[in-house]
Amino acid sequence: METDLGAGKLVQLAPGVNRLIAPNPGMMTGPGxxxxxxxxxxxxxxxxxxxxDSHIDLICELxxxxxxxxxxxxxxxxxxxxxxxxxxxxxAEKLGKPAPDGQHQDKTFEPDRILDDGNIFETAEFExxxxxxxxxxxxxxxxxxxESGWLITGDHIIxxxxxxIDPPDGNMVDYLNSLEKLMxxxxxxxxxxHGDPIDTPYEAIDWIIKHRLEREAKVVAELEAHxxxxxxxxxxxxxxxxxxxxxxxxxRSLLAHLLKLEDDKSAKLxxxxxxxxx
Ligand SMILES: [Zn+2]
Numbered sequence: 132m133e134t135d136l137g138a139g140k141l142v143q144l145a146p147g148v149n150r151l152i153a154p155n156p157g158m159m160t161g162p163g164x165x166x167x168x169x170x171x172x173x174x175x176x177x178x179x180x181x182x183x184d185s186h187i188d189l190i191c192e193l194x195x196x197x198x199x200x201x202x203x204x205x206x207x208x209x210x211x212x213x214x215x216x217x218x219x220x221x222x223a224e225k226l227g228k229p230a231p232d233g234q235h236q237d238k239t240f241e242p243d244r245i246l247d248d249g250n251i252f253e254t255a256e257f258e259x260x261x262x263x264x265x266x267x268x269x270x271x272x273x274x275x276x277x278e279s280g281w282l283i284t285g286d287h288i289i290x291x292x293x294x295x296i297d298p299p300d301g302n303m304v305d306y307l308n309s310l311e312k313l314m315x316x317x318x319x320x321x322x323x324x325h326g327d328p329i330d331t332p333y334e335a336i337d338w339i340i341k342h343r344l345e346r347e348a349k350v351v352a353e354l355e356a357h358x359x360x361x362x363x364x365x366x367x368x369x370x371x372x373x374x375x376x377x378x379x380x381x382x383r384s385l386l387a388h389l390l391k392l393e394d395d396k397s398a399k400l401x402x403x404x405x406x407x408x409x
C-alpha cells in the first residue's frame with residue numbers, strides 16, 4: 132500500500148485506523164516513527180514516538196476524539212518517550228510492558244496497566260489482541276485489531292529494511308519464534324513502526340524468516356571455510372552486501388546469529404574466536 136509518507140499529516144489507512152508520522156526520519160527510522168491513532172469517538176494512540184513537541188501537539192490536535200489510552204509496542208527511544216508528556220496533557224492511561232535493563236531503553240515509560248500475551252484490549256469501538264513478540268526487544272508487543280485483521284507491528288516488522296537484533300535484549304531465537312507465532316493469526320494488513328502498510332502479511336513474514344535463515348547459512352558456510360574467525364573477520368564476508376555505514380548495526384545482528392548457533396550447539400566461542408562445533 133502506498134501512502135503519503137510526509138511527517139505531520141494524519142493519513143486515514145482504514146476506518147478507525149489513522150497514522151501520523153513523527154518528524155524523526157533517519158537511517159534507522161526510515162521516513163520517521165509511525166504513530167497510530169485508533170478509534171473515532173474515543174482514541175487509543177500507539178507509539179507516540181520521541182519527545183518532539185510539534186508531534187505531540189499534532190497528535191492532540193488531529194486525534195478524532197479524546198485520547199483515552201496510550202499503548203507502546205516497546206520502549207526504544209524512537210517509540211515511547213513522548214508517552215509521559217502526552218499522558219500529562221490528556222490524562223490517558225498508559226499500557227505496555229515496562230523497559231528492561233540495558234542500553235537504548237526508555238526508562239521514563241511506566242505503564243498503568245501491564246499487558247501480556249493473549250490479553251484483549253477493548254474499547255466501545257474495537258478490540259486489540261495483545262501478542263508478545265520478543266526478538267527485536269524482549270518487551271515487544273504487537274497489537275491485532277480483531278475485526279479488520281490490521282496488525283500493528285512496531286519494530287518487529289518494518290517496511291523497507293530488516294530490523295536490528297541487538298543482544299542481549301535482542302534475541303534471534305526469540306525473533307524467529309515470534310515471526311512464526313504471527314503466521315497462525317488472522318492477518319490482513321501489517322501496519323509497521325516505520326514505512327507503509329504491507330498488504331501481503333504472510334508473504335512478508337515468510338520472506339523475513341527466509342532472509343534470516345539465509346544469513347545464518349552464510350555464517351555457517353563462512354565458519355566452515357574459516358574456523359576460528361573473529362566477529363570483525365566474519366562481518367566482511369557475511370555482510371559484504373551491507374553499506375559500510377550500517378556495519379556497526381550489522382555486527383550486532385551477526386552476534387545475534389552466532390548466539391543462536393551457540394544456543395543450537397552448532398557453534399562455539401573460544402576467546403574472541405568462533406568455530407563450528409563439528
Ligand atoms: Zn526498536
